Amino acid sequence: MFVIECPYCGRRDQSEFSYGGEAHIARPTDSAELSDAEWAEYVFMRTNTKGVFAERWVHTAGCRKWFNAIRNTASDEILAVYKAGARRPKVENQRLGTPSGEPAIGSGNDAAKVVRPNARSGK
Amino acid sequence: MTKYSLGSLVREGLFGHKRWSPAWRDAAPKAAYDAVVIGGGGHGCATAYYLAKKHGLSNIAIVEKGWIGGGNAGRNTTIIRSNYLYDESAAIYDHAMQLWKGLGRELNFNIMMSHRGVLNLAHDDGEVRQLKRRVEANRLNGVDAEWLDAAQVKEVCPIINISADIRYPVLGATLQRSGGVNRHDAVVWGYARKADEMGVDIIQNCEVTGIKTEGGAVVGIETTRGEIRTPKVASVAAGHTSVIAKMVDLRLPIESHPLQALVSEPIKPVNPCVIMSNAVHAYCSQSDKGELVIGAGIDHQISYTQRGGFDVIEETIGAIVEMFPIFSRLRLMRQWGGIVDVCPDASPIISKTPVKGFYVNGGWGTGGWKATPGSGHVFADLIANDEPNVIAAPFAIERFCSGKLVAEHGAAAVAH
Numbered sequence: 001m002f003v004i005e006c007p008y009c010g011r012r013d014q015s016e017f018s019y020g021g022e023a024h025i026a027r028p029t030d031s032a033e034l035s036d037a038e039w040a041e042y043v044f045m046r047t048n049t050k051g052v053f054a055e056r057w058v059h060t061a062g063c064r065k066w067f068n069a070i071r072n073t074a075s076d077e078i079l080a081v082y083k084a085g086a087r088r089p090k091v092e093n094q095r096l097g098t099p100s101g102e103p104a105i106g107s108g109n110d111a112a113k114v115v116r117p118n119a120r121s122g123k
Numbered sequence: 124m125t126k127y128s129l130g131s132l133v134r135e136g137l138f139g140h141k142r143w144s145p146a147w148r149d150a151a152p153k154a155a156y157d158a159v160v161i162g163g164g165g166h167g168c169a170t171a172y173y174l175a176k177k178h179g180l181s182n183i184a185i186v187e188k189g190w191i192g193g194g195n196a197g198r199n200t201t202i203i204r205s206n207y208l209y210d211e212s213a214a215i216y217d218h219a220m221q222l223w224k225g226l227g228r229e230l231n232f233n234i235m236m237s238h239r240g241v242l243n244l245a246h247d248d249g250e251v252r253q254l255k256r257r258v259e260a261n262r263l264n265g266v267d268a269e270w271l272d273a274a275q276v277k278e279v280c281p282i283i284n285i286s287a288d289i290r291y292p293v294l295g296a297t298l299q300r301s302g303g304v305n306r307h308d309a310v311v312w313g314y315a316r317k318a319d320e321m322g323v324d325i326i327q328n329c330e331v332t333g334i335k336t337e338g339g340a341v342v343g344i345e346t347t348r349g350e351i352r353t354p355k356v357a358s359v360a361a362g363h364t365s366v367i368a369k370m371v372d373l374r375l376p377i378e379s380h381p382l383q384a385l386v387s388e389p390i391k392p393v394n395p396c397v398i399m400s401n402a403v404h405a406y407c408s409q410s411d412k413g414e415l416v417i418g419a420g421i422d423h424q425i426s427y428t429q430r431g432g433f434d435v436i437e438e439t440i441g442a443i444v445e446m447f448p449i450f451s452r453l454r455l456m457r458q459w460g461g462i463v464d465v466c467p468d469a470s471p472i473i474s475k476t477p478v479k480g481f482y483v484n485g486g487w488g489t490g491g492w493k494a495t496p497g498s499g500h501v502f503a504d505l506i507a508n509d510e511p512n513v514i515a516a517p518f519a520i521e522r523f524c525s526g527k528l529v530a531e532h533g534a535a536a537v538a539h
Binding site for chain 2: 001002014015018019021022036037039040041043044045046047048049050053055071073074075076
């Protein structure tokens, strides 16, 4: 469970927010021209990143405004929040620890921790 | 290999159980295999088992980054049922159900299969209509299903609160009597032991870091224990399907979420069946040790951390306590999360891909366990023949382009 910093209201408990999934997916303007595969790409296909990921949240029980966040989905660490329409800020120094991306802290995946205890650089 | 039986148990008991041999070899990776299965969970071990048994492919390996059965196979609530709405789903889930029935004997491993019955509760008129429709659909597909009113529900499960005064009253339920629970570790170990016996290499502590292709076809994988050449790679890495697919630049319609489960302190037998409720979102069974096994809803954010929020647990426990007031003072012993790969239509992907020799079995969402034998069975068919059989065909990735989705949100039981 997160504490999320709404860009308008400040730090609040996650239960005040609703999740909006992957950010920066623009609806195609020429939808009548698209092939089925291109339309499927817009409607269904997702990057589902393990690691640094831009996503949308809405402060449902607060200001009800949408905004974006950048979070490391391997550790749940929220790295940046920014208003909808703003450019995605650069986030650095988020190298994943192992090939499958288990961070030193914040992962319940003990299997990977046991396997490669020294191979992780943390974040 | 020792045949497990009452006789062998007694005989080995005389020697203090010190002479049992390991159930499978600790295999080191060879330079090349005919096929490699990524992921040593239930579906992965089942896939390898049926590849060897049905298709005679024994020069194959299961590659697992941790230990076998340590991912979602060890984190689910082990509920078995096949009462899905559509023909395509009924076909694959009931195929699994039929395999479950004889699996313990087939594997010579006690999987503790208990067909104790599964109740799916309805709490409002809309749900009543929807579940009754599902009962009829199930019957047309030969899946056993019946409709119970509230009083009949109370007969099956005496501890349930059917008062009309609660926030979400129980109006009735569907019952699949052949549904039930089993033992997750035993299923994985049973499949692994038999697969190993047929020559399958089970390579644990070996993480896949890349998939090598040449001219659009798979030629091998890179792992933390070296490279392995193989013309066929089968991804059964639930929770990491997108991560594996990314290694061949394949985009999938999957999003990964934490799903939590909880176990209470052990009590005497009080809950004789499995109870699931979509509307209040809770499901509950009692293990043979006496613990209540409770499943929660998914956390809505995408995450790979194998843990979820307390707010989700609070909601689930609230619903459980309202349905079963007798549980209100039970203490919970353990709580954990697993990562579920959810497809937009709440149905799995069992498919060839544009990369020749790369096959995907994933996206089972919140309910993959029940399908384990059926999933492995049809996926092995697909890998061996390079063509999906009639059960697997509807679950190809192409359905997201053609629009022929198998929308099972109603039957998937966990709200997503």
